[in-house]
Amino acid sequence: MQDLRRIVVLAWPILIGQLAIIAFGVIDTAMVGRFSSLDLAALGLGSSIYISIYIALTGILVALQPIVGHFFGAHRPAEIGEAVRQAAWLALGLAVIGSVLLAFPAPLLNISHAEPHLTERTMAYLRLLALGLPASLIFRIYNSLSNAIARPRYVMAIQVVALALKIPANAWFIFGGWGVPALGGVGCALATTLINWCTCIIAIALMLRHPVYRPFGIFKRFSRPIWARQAELLKLGVPMGLSYLIEVTAYTFMALFIARFGTTQLAAHQIASNLGAVLYMTPLSIGIATSTLVAQHLGAQQRAEARAVSRHGIALAGVVAILYGTTVIATRGWIISAYTPNPAVAAAALPLLLLVGFYHFWDALQISTAFVLRAYKIAVVPTLIYAVALWGVGLGGGYWFGFNVAGNMTAALTGARGFWFANMLSVAAAALMLLAFWYAQFGGSRERSARAPTR
Numbered sequence: 001m002q003d004l005r006r007i008v009v010l011a012w013p014i015l016i017g018q019l020a021i022i023a024f025g026v027i028d029t030a031m032v033g034r035f036s037s038l039d040l041a042a043l044g045l046g047s048s049i050y051i052s053i054y055i056a057l058t059g060i061l062v063a064l065q066p067i068v069g070h071f072f073g074a075h076r077p078a079e080i081g082e083a084v085r086q087a088a089w090l091a092l093g094l095a096v097i098g099s100v101l102l103a104f105p106a107p108l109l110n111i112s113h114a115e116p117h118l119t120e121r122t123m124a125y126l127r128l129l130a131l132g133l134p135a136s137l138i139f140r141i142y143n144s145l146s147n148a149i150a151r152p153r154y155v156m157a158i159q160v161v162a163l164a165l166k167i168p169a170n171a172w173f174i175f176g177g178w179g180v181p182a183l184g185g186v187g188c189a190l191a192t193t194l195i196n197w198c199t200c201i202i203a204i205a206l207m208l209r210h211p212v213y214r215p216f217g218i219f220k221r222f223s224r225p226i227w228a229r230q231a232e233l234l235k236l237g238v239p240m241g242l243s244y245l246i247e248v249t250a251y252t253f254m255a256l257f258i259a260r261f262g263t264t265q266l267a268a269h270q271i272a273s274n275l276g277a278v279l280y281m282t283p284l285s286i287g288i289a290t291s292t293l294v295a296q297h298l299g300a301q302q303r304a305e306a307r308a309v310s311r312h313g314i315a316l317a318g319v320v321a322i323l324y325g326t327t328v329i330a331t332r333g334w335i336i337s338a339y340t341p342n343p344a345v346a347a348a349a350l351p352l353l354l355l356v357g358f359y360h361f362w363d364a365l366q367i368s369t370a371f372v373l374r375a376y377k378i379a380v381v382p383t384l385i386y387a388v389a390l391w392g393v394g395l396g397g398g399y400w401f402g403f404n405v406a407g408n409m410t411a412a413l414t415g416a417r418g419f420w421f422a423n424m425l426s427v428a429a430a431a432l433m434l435l436a437f438w439y440a441q442f443g444g445s446r447e448r449s450a451r452a453p454t455r
Helices: 002-033 037-061 064-073 077-103 106-112 116-148 152-175 185-209 227-261 263-299 303-339 343-375 380-402 416-443
Strands: none
Touching: 002 037, 002 152, 002 185, 002 263, 002 303, 037 077, 037 106, 037 116, 037 185, 037 227, 064 077, 064 116, 064 227, 064 263, 064 343, 077 116, 077 227, 106 116, 116 152, 116 185, 116 263, 152 185, 227 263, 227 343, 227 380, 227 416, 263 303, 263 343, 263 416, 303 343, 303 416, 343 380, 343 416, 380 416
């Protein structure tokens, strides 16, 4: 119970912060949709590109969290300061790469074969977001640092304030007023960029002034890039970034394939996908909180305690997922009615939400186990597992079921339902493989390896 309390204390502010991030996208969609269908389409196309780049780059910087967690558990504050400075150099390099991709997105947009006027609006949207990407990456460093030292409430407070600012800023720039012309979807990007820089400045001020961060001496001296430390960050961060990218692209291509079945099934898929994303935030938060405590125990050379916290965190995520999944299955008709009044879409979404109820359990186990392994500085193996499960079983199996490649598939497993069934199998496969690997390495009474390697 003590471990569960510690996990919950860390997890709830992370959950609120994650929901605030999701709310950014919901607000953008709702407000831009009231401006024009063209801007809404540009928002959808631009967001898919931005999110893929953003998730991949910030995923690399999340490597700072287990590194700092180990130093924090070992009571080495000066090493934490140096790790943050080195992460800042890495963020600078990643910002250059990401900003160039966003500022010159023509090669990416050419894949969509969008009409010229839609491409033009999307490019304007992405170029404004390119200006805010460096601020987002710096804030990610602060986020990882705060989570690693068990101070997620500061991050949550900033994210909630940012969300409160997002609504009036969106209204001003999207619809115009007080000397500002109506900018539509571009105004939404401008609001996001300005808010990103505000949160970045607040994060820097806290790391500079707040007593919690002062012992680390982050700004006490200047550090040049140290290639050994950069290699450590990249060795852990690149596989983590790739794993995030695999997840994002799996869902992106899933939506592209389902679009071939028509707007009704695509709309039903959107409902299931949106609900799944909201549910995902809870096990994600539990996973981050668990990994924080595991990394701290490992840094303090308390391996038995790290194993115990790992077990309890994964179990907590599984139990909560069972409660969530049961609720979704029992109330899926009411949930769908809150999304859409269209009877055709509701009928198509009903079996998908049944699958979501089961899918969520496996999703909770895989993400919580993946974060535990990252606390042990193991990232390559989870990435390989994700590639096989999400791309192979999920997308490959979804294509096989959804399009009835064999020609003898039951109707219940074709179309969008086939993709979601394969998606459920893919996360189940990922969860079982990750759990088996964790248990083989660290779950028994004696670890097979006494060290915490980067794999």
